[in-house]
Amino acid sequence: MNEPNLHLWIIPLLPLVGATINGLLGRHFKNGMVATVALFFTGASFVHAVWAALQGAHLALPHVEEAGNWIWTSSFQAPFGFYLDQLSTVMMLVVTGVGFLIHLYSVGYMAHEGGFYRFFAYLNLFMFFMLTLVLANNYLLMFVGWEGVGLASYLLIGFFFLKDSAANAGKKAFIVNRIGDFAFLIGMFLLIQNFGSLNFGTIFNKLNESSLWPVETSFGVLSVIALMLMIGATGKSAQVPLYVWLPDAMEGPTPVSALIHAATMVTAGIYMIARSSAIFSRAPHTLLIVAIIGCITAVFAATMGMAQTDIKRVLAYSTVSQLGYMFMACGVAAYSAGIFHLMTHAFFKALLFLGAGSVIHAVGGEQDMRRMGGLRKLIPVTFWVMMIATLAIAGIPPLAGFFSKDEILWQASRLPYGHIIFWIIGLITAGLTSFYMFRLIFMTFFGELRLGQVDEGQEAHKANAPAHAQHDAASQSHGHADDHAHSHGGVHESPWIMLAPLVVLAVLSVVGGWVNIPKALGGNQGFANYLAPAIHTPAEIGGEQPGAREVKEEEGERGTELTFTVLSVVVAFAGLGLAWVLYVKRPELPDRITTSIRGMYVLVKNKYYVDEIYNALLVTPLLAISTYVFWRGVDQGVIDGTVNGLGSASKGIGQGLRHMQSGNIRSYAAWVAAGGAAVIAYMIYLGVR
Amino acid sequence: MLDNNYFIRYLPLLIQVGVGIALAAVMVTLSHLLGKHKWTPAKNSPYECGITPTGDAQGRFSVKFYMVAMLFILFDVEAVFLYPWAVIARKLGMFGFWEMLVYIGLVLVGFFYIWKKGMIDWNKPERNEA
Amino acid sequence: MNSIGYNDYIRILPELVLTFFGILVMLIDPLLGRGSRKGLGILSLTGSFLAMAAGFYQINFHGPAWFGMVQVDSFSIFFHILIPCISAICILASLEYLDQQNIHSGEYYGLILFGTAGMVLMTSAVELVLIFIALEISSISTYILAGYRRSSAAGTESSIKYFLLGSFATAFFLYGVAMIFGATGSTSIPEIYKALNGATSGALVYIAVALMLIGLGFKVAFAPFHVWTPDVYEGAPAPVVALMSTGPKAAAFAVLLRVLFATAVPNDWIWLIWIAAALSMTLGNFGALIQNNVKRMLAYSSIAHAGYILVAFAAGREIGMAAAIFYTASYAAMNVGAFAVVSHFGGTGERYIDIEDYAGLGKRSPLLAFTLTIFLLSLIGIPLTGGFFAKYYVFNAALHSNLVWLTIIGVVNSAVAAYYYLRLIVMMYMREATVDAPPERVSPSMALALVLAAIGTIYLGVLPGYVLDSAHHGAQALKAGPFSKTVQPANNANAAPVQTLK
16 A cells, blocks of 8 residues: 655654744844744644644554665664654644644743743754654654753753853753663663664564563563663653752743643653553563652652742642653553543643743742732633643543543552552542642632732741741742843733633643543543554563463452542542641641641751752762862872972972973873883783783 | 793893893992092092083073084985985886985975075074964 | 886875975975965865865775785775864864964974874874884874964973873884784784784784883873873864864774784783773763863863773774774864864963853854854764764674673763763853953854864764765774775786785
8 A cells, every 4th residue: 555645754844944943043033023933833833743643544553754864874774764653643742732832822921031032943943852752763863852852951941041040950950861861872772782773663563573572571681671761761751860850940931841841841751661662561670660660759749849839849849740640650551541641731731830920920920829829810811720720630520630640540550560559659649739739729829919028927937947948948939030021010911822822721621631531430441542552561462471460350340440530539629628728718727737847847848858969979979089089189189299299399490390390291101101011011911821 | 822932032132231230230349349438529520621610511502503403313314315225226226216306305395494494594583483 | 026006106195195285385384474374274275175085086996005005995095084174174273273373384284284194194004114104293293283382381381291201102102013023023914914813922912912002092092091181282272182182093093993903913902991991981071070171171071082982992893993983083073173162262372261261152152152062062972963973883882792881881971071061061151251352253264164063063963874884894894804805906906915024
């Protein structure tokens, strides 16, 4: 059959064209022109993606298109190839769709910022790399996209580069990601070594069509490969222990946080694991690690989210926690549940961030929730869309988050690689999520407006609490202000160009979950069935599966599922209720509670001191080694020491000549001679052996 | 692996070196032991043809001396190359002839260069370039 | 008596072209008065380009020449094209630099051309004594070039240090040659191969390899023979550093490849190389971490990069050799570019060479900052730049040879290295300028140099196929050994029987 050419290469290329035009010529354009260019190319990319998805429905998937050769040697080839299957279709639509909405929103949000054209050039560049990542048909091209989104994120986090904290946050994100990237690289080497190729099709076919690669009972090659890929994913998707960069990344403009650090880039790790499901499903040991990491991240980040006062930081920890959910889903081999949650999360988390941006915009750059409150009446549209998103993330039916979260929890308890413990932790996290999200809503939109005034009660409380924690919070909220240059006359609703995307996303947050209604509720799991061909679960592979439990389709299963569902809804409402009591009914209670469990509170408030621990364990020793051993020790001590000794001995000789003192060269020559002696000795030893 | 008699071939050389060192050591030691030691200032001063030594041993010379010395060595060595060539000139035939012409041409280029740069001119004022 | 024919001259054509233009420059220079020597620069630029063209021309003239002293094969042709490219970009960068520093002397260009001739000859010579002579030609030129900033104490210091330590190290190489002559009765690489292949090697061979390793190790600056690098690079003129951190290095690596892989010496040196690679990467990167002077930082970084290339050596086999060859090319592109930026930005007397001076460069001179960013990203090894593929192939080769630990050390080092390169990028784009003086305008020649280097870097990162293929052919030619049919095509009219010097 002659397959039609969908010209998939156009999808990533369009944003690149936009980035190039804006990057090169943007400084001569008016803002309107810049916005038109950026929106046009992103929109066109979305339209093409939709068209390709519709065409794809009639094709035999996966559909591969090669746009040209990239690397070709006799032993190894990597083409510029694009890979369209159910998985990449979903990702492509999410990226272009949500991406377009966020572009639209940014036009309003960034209107008064300097570097308007630069911002859109970076944003388009990001879209290019993200689409390359999603559509690549081999790991190498995927890696290009992978590194590229990292670069774009680095540029965008540091967008307000005059702020020291922004520049440092950018650097931190980049370096932490490098650690993951190198593991990814090693994984790729191992793939080449074992399969001679990096093409998805080649690798998956080799895996699926030969009996040489059964599910590994011990920690074999595939487990190592999967582990390396997973470490790569933990870096990009901000999992324990590499999550530290994401909260700092909130230094970037808010639309960037929405697009890159919530909806798309951070989900790349999840996508990569789902894409490599053929490998992961054969590596049960690694799967277990994935599930545990996801589990820990989910609950850990959720507790940190409870004590934050910066509105964007709450959302950042919430993102980390939700990504943990997705990781957990992948870890129990429920890849489609993970991708489902990825999609719904993209809708409501983008909405939350954009809503938060709208709030920040409205109150003139303030990000500290303790200085907000009572905004419900002042910015009603923002309030309602935020409310919808919060209901969605908290898992209140029938919104999107309810279905996707419930699917993960149910699968975690049921599937062979799942365990009831995962379900319990997931449930606790769901409760925490509901609590901190409603805490955000109540602190921001209810009660009295505390803008501009520093609350006396708060001040009094500050005196009691350890000083540095408060200092920290105060300086953070100060530094995080988005530097709005224009002064706001008062609290006001955002312009329509910012509200329109919010409304669209709100609708999606409501209906997004309906594509995958579980069987227990009378649905048919359409989304999971759609994804199934692109995903390889352990059940498909068969054979001996260590660590897997026997799972039978029981009659009572639907009943159990319903019970679990009801339980999770109850927990969600419990979180809501607690937040209501603490932040609306009796607002003096939280202070009393924090005072009574001060140690615990300080620990959580300071994010368990993870940043400090990393600094003490890794950064400081590294610097110390290079400073004391290599620089002071070798360079200054051994080499310069000789010079300085001779220099001070011969005082009459001038400064310039002192450096020329042959003592210096002698000590150099001594190094060469010593090294030479070692080399010769070794070779003589070999020779007369 | 080394041949068993590999270093044996160098044994005579080693013996000669040993004898040389031993001889020198014996002579110095003997004269030190047997001679009389009467130090006077005149005896301690360095030998300089009867003239009282003055100044530092590490005097400075004009860089021109070094230049001339260097040029002398360069052209000397280049001229010496003509001798081995002359020995087999007949065997090399016309090829050798042309090669030597090229060689001499290159030497001449060098000569032209130092000439125009004024390095043979002893009294040329220093040019301040840098 | 062997006849000497047309092909013999073709096979040393790049050297002939370079020497001819060098002599021409030296002849014209005394005839000119004071003032700029831009004309001579352009003349030598022409020479470099012609030499490169000659390299391409040689593709149809594989085979030995000059009584088997010179061997033209895919391997040497790769470098015959690469090295004149490097010197061309350095000359382009120098055109502006010399005027900026008020240095008006044509010998500078002459020396670059002579040095390049030496480097080119190093890669095609298969006779150890000839290799030594070529090595000296290239070294002596660079010794003098290193001291070209005569008014600066650091410049003179750099030259003297380089010269003294360099001669110290070349002595080792010469001893090595003598030893191998003692062991095999020949200094010709094919003859050595014949003598050693299959036979058990005596202690002399081992010592010879050790000595040659030391001598060449100094030239490519791998640990522990790297100590001279920071001081020398700091003092030497920036365009010269661009040349000597890439050209002689590439040539010396080529010689190292020939000596280690084409002579059938026992391959026990592999652990030495292993240790040297690990040491170089670690010392280089950690040394660079705490530098404030950009030239010193890049000097330490060049030590680290020598370490990466050694990883490929340790990997051995064809892919290892190809990876090493490819790495020299991609390192040349990015490093020449980086030093060209440093040379322009330094200003008169190279005043601005501290990292702090680069603050705000992104605003003050977008072209400089942008190209430097490309080179730095490439030095880190970010995809879409040559540096990425270079590292990729090296580590890939290492894993193929099961050098897992060395790969891990290398990978960790690359991560450390990202820090100090990024520091410079952050400085350029995210800090306010501290230097008041506006940077000087980028002259057209400098812009051309930067653009060429950037294109090279990106080209190797996006479409590495062609160069990588050439590297593979080179590695095959080397691996095939001196007597293989593939190395000597049938059209070779005067395949002279190899004659040894006795």
